[in-house]
Each structure stands twice: as C-alpha cells, then as structure tokens.
Amino acid sequence: MKCRVCGKPANINLRSYKTALCEEDFIAFLEKRVSATIGKYRLIDEADRPIVAVSGGKDSLSLWYMMNKLGYVSDGIYIDLGIEGYSERSLEKVRQMADTLRRRVYVFHVRNALQKGIDGVARVIRRPTCSACGTIKRYIMNRVCIDKGYTVLATGHNLDDEASALFGNVLYWKREYLWKKNVVLEGRGEHLVKKIKPFFLCSEREIAAYAIMKGIDYIYEECPYSEGAKTLVYKEMLNRIEESSPGTKIMFVKGYLKMLKEKGDEKEDGRESRYCLRCGYPTFSDKCSFCWLLDKFGTEYDVEFDQYN
C-alpha cells in the first residue's frame, strides 16, 4: 500500500475514504478535516475563548493538542472523579499535556466538594454511577466557563461516540434525545455556554492513529464503570457493519445532521426556559440537579477550581 498523496509506504488504510496515507499526510488530512468542521459548522469565532474538556484519554488530549496546533489557543478543564488510581493516572496525563502545550488546566475535585468519590456520590443519591457522573460533568464544565470567562466548551466526542449514541436513541426512539445531538449546541446568555464537538466526523480509529503518530501520551484504561455499557455493544456492531460497508458510520451521522437541519425549529420541546434560583443553571424546576445534589449532601460548598499552570 502506498500513500495516495506522496507515494511513500502508507501507514494507514482509510477504507471509508477509499484512500491510504503515510504518517505525515494522514496527520495533515485529519487536521484539515477538523479545521473544515470548525469552519463549516461555525464552531469557533475569532472573538471566542475556547476551553477543552480533558479526561486524559486519547480523544480529549488529541483534541486539546490539535486545537492549539490549529491556532485555537485553548486551556483545559479536568474533573477528578475520585476513582482510586484511575483518576490520579488520568490527571497525570492531563498535566503532561498542559506542560507540552504550556496551557493552563483547571481541576475540579469531586472528593473536595462532596467528601466522596463518584461511586460514593452515586450511592448517596441512588443513581447509576454514570448518571451521577454526567450530572456533575455537565454542570462543572459549564460552570468553569461562566466563572472563568470561556465562551466555548469543546469536547472530544468522536464519530463512534455520536453514531453509537444516535443508534441507541433510534433503537428505542428516544425522542427527547433523538433530535438534540449536534456538532454544536448553542449557549444561552449568562447561563449556558456554547458546546462544540470538533471530532464529530473523525472516527475513534483515526484519532487513536493521530495520538500514536503524534506521540500523545494518554491513558489506555477505560473508565472502570464503563464496562458492559450498551454504547460499547453498539460501537462494536457499527464497526462490524463498517467492516462490510465502509463509510456507513459517517453516512449515518451525516444523514442525521442533514435531517436535523431540515427539521429546523421543529425540535423545540415547548417547555419554558427556567434557571436555577441558586446558581442560574438551566433547569425545569426551581433548583438544578447539581444544587439538588449539594443539598442532598447538606453542604454549603461553593464550586472551586484548582489551577495548574
């Protein structure tokens, strides 16, 4: 196999693009796609101050690295879930990257706020661990932007994440979620920051290849709570279809985006916009789920961030 661009031996075969590329040309190819995604979907304006949600995994660290390389100067936000060993090892990777990029990273420690790790928090509020984690992450990532003046939050969600989540939403026709996914989710004034997914059209495999080629040191372990997650089953299945029909995942996600665009405003759910009386976060009642959580713990704690660099 030879590189389609320069003719040197190819390092990666991209069947869905019917091409094969050497390391150098693959890196250029992927960066160009991300750049085009940012441009086409207007993810970042010139006046924006973006921040990247980093977990220590390949997707978020590659995104943080690539955004800075592409000229979108960005800091990072890391949430330490207090999972023994795993959280420390992840934070270490994040710190390394912060040093490489010479960018700041904010760190929120769940254990400082609630005196428990995420599993303990979940037990107290009687929710699945991933549900408690989602509530805290969504809140804190938004909060760091509001508190520290960032205007765009970028997450490392990739094509496989989006396709498998979309797949689950279609399989059970979860209409409250089905038309809510997008490359960009607009913010709401002082309450909610704009969220973007620059890797929306990049597969997990492509990002892993990019991370390896760029020598990005990321944490290989999956989150110990992700085991048995349905999305992993969906990912595997979509990859099997991809194997026999290359390009299916990207067609699935792009086809969805096209339908979404045509649907336009129809996707509004008609519920009134309300904001938490305590902190201003969007909610459907008087109190947002994070403040509700703080109450459950009887804590007067106000959100604080550690700062690295």
Add this chain to the structure above:
Amino acid sequence: MKCRVCGKPANINLRSYKTALCEEDFIAFLEKRVSATIGKYRLIDEADRPIVAVSGGKDSLSLWYMMNKLGYVSDGIYIDLGIEGYSERSLEKVRQMADTLRRRVYVFHVRNALQKGIDGVARVIRRPTCSACGTIKRYIMNRVCIDKGYTVLATGHNLDDEASALFGNVLYWKREYLWKKNVVLEGRGEHLVKKIKPFFLCSEREIAAYAIMKGIDYIYEECPYSEGAKTLVYKEMLNRIEESSPGTKIMFVKGYLKMLKEKGDEKEDGRESRYCLRCGYPTFSDKCSFCWLLDKFGTEYDVEFDQYN
C-alpha cells in the same frame, strides 16, 4: 422451566415477554397475538376476501395455516421464480399445505412469461436479481388480487424482517422508504390491493417454533440469491442486542409505529398518483416497471396463473 400458564414443563422461553410456555399454551399465545394484531390494526374486514403470498418458507406457510385456523379463509399465490431445484421444492411444500388446508393456490411461472428464470431476467434488464424479483413479485401479487377478486394480500413478513429493514433505512436515512413501512398499506381503488402483515409483531424464532410445533413442512433452504444480503447482517446484529436486552426488537418496531402514527399525513411524497396506461398499475410514468420489463423481452404475453385445487 415451567409453563407460566399451566405449570407443565415449558417448551419455549420468551425472554422479551418474561415468560416461558408449554407447546399448547405457546400456540394459543402466538395465535392470540396475531388475532389481536389483525383486530387492532383493522387488517381484515368481514367483507374481505384475503389471499396469502406463499413462498414455501416457514413464515408464509405458518401465516396461511394460522389465518385459516383463525377463521380468515384464504387462498394462496405462489410465484415460481424458475430457480432450478429450489423453486420446485418450494412449490411442493406450498402444494402440500394447499392440500392440508383444502384451499386453492395460484401459481405464476416466471419462466412461462419470460422464457428465463429470475437470474436470466435480471441479466437482461441489468438489475440485481433481488431487484428484478421484487418488481415481479409486487406486480404479480397485486395482479392476482385484481384479476381474481381478492381484496387483501397478506404477506409473512415477521418482526425480524421489519426491524432489519427499518434498521437499514435508518442507518442510511433512506427517507423515501423510512416512513413507508406499516402493518397495513392501504390499497387504491381498482389499481392497488390492500397489503397486510399479520406477523409484524411476531419474531422469526416464534414463528419457527410455531411451524415446528404444528408440524408445518416448509423449505429450510434460504433463497440462493439471499446470501450476503445486508439484511441478514442487520438481523444478526439486532439479535445480539436482543440477547443482551430482551424486548429491544419489538420496542424498536412499536416505537416506529407510534412515531408513524403521530406523523400522520406528513409522509405523503407529494407526487401525483398515476397509473400504467397498459395495465392500470400505479406508476410514476406512463408505463409500470412490469410492463416495461415485458417490453424489454419483446413479448405480447398477458399475465396468466396456473391453479392448484
């Protein structure tokens, strides 16, 4: 495992219904579901004369058998595709069932009409075999109803068929097909007969069990042209999801039906209804695809049916 109804040893475990049943109670359970489907979706009126499209496989023969057993007296229509060996063996199973039920079956021989089997026909018109087969089947099944006075055409499509086809339509967002599937497709005057799928909510496994318990002698071979069909890949995958989350297939299909109902008339494609100038079959041009096919073969042939019983 004991039968949930009578306590005798169970013959089949239905995880999606969280139940296990003995042979007798399973048969009653499945027949009741089909009966309820026919009632709920108004598939058959008292004044109707139904006919069943039979292939010799487990689904269509079980449907033909069950409909007659449930009091919906029905004849059959078999299309002999001229696939050497396979077509003869299939017809033999159909004849056996016709004798058991003492009902008539009409037989249309592709080879009599076009002097070729379905593979030869496909080659002449440069279409995939399954595409040529679909064109002929849809036309002939409708035609037998128009010519012989049947008012409803029942096909043996089961839950797995519908879920996998729906899955393919969603995966590629085939909007021209996506909202066209239903338990019942209404007819159009003298041109198009009403089509129904009484097994829409019965899984392949349930129907196979029914056929075996009832001693229905069907053809086990798959159509030789079905190999490698994408729907088989989708079926296998949906069954894997079903394995880990019993009930998924039926939720997927029922959720779809619910959305479809709410969409209502929105699904019209806006194209004007037109009919073939030669035979009256619905078409979007002057000539339907079957008459176009006859022209390709330069034949003046008019559709004829053999009759058995």
